[in-house]
Amino acid sequence: MSNEHAPTDDIFFDMVSIQYHSMKACEAYDKYVEDAHDHQDVAEFIRQCQQQDQARVLKCHELIKELAGAKQHANA
Numbered sequence: 001m002s003n004e005h006a007p008t009d010d011i012f013f014d015m016v017s018i019q020y021h022s023m024k025a026c027e028a029y030d031k032y033v034e035d036a037h038d039h040q041d042v043a044e045f046i047r048q049c050q051q052q053d054q055a056r057v058l059k060c061h062e063l064i065k066e067l068a069g070a071k072q073h074a075n076a
Contacts, residue, residue, distance in 0.1 A: 012067060019060035022053040029053070 029050035036042040 012064065015060050015064050015067070019057050019064070022056040022060070025053045026050055026057070 029046050032046045033043050033050075036046060
């Protein structure tokens, strides 16, 4: 990433917020799958949503590391 960002910049907050809410959603999906036990099509959709949020959590983690790394390299 080419721009310099401090950990207090909005972009960090935004990425951490997305990551946090995706993690919370992943926790909730287990209950949703239980609720859909008689509806396999619904349960499968919920599992797909969970997988998408899990991927979102990982992508946010990568981007946060890149943002932090860009700041560290700029200070070097």
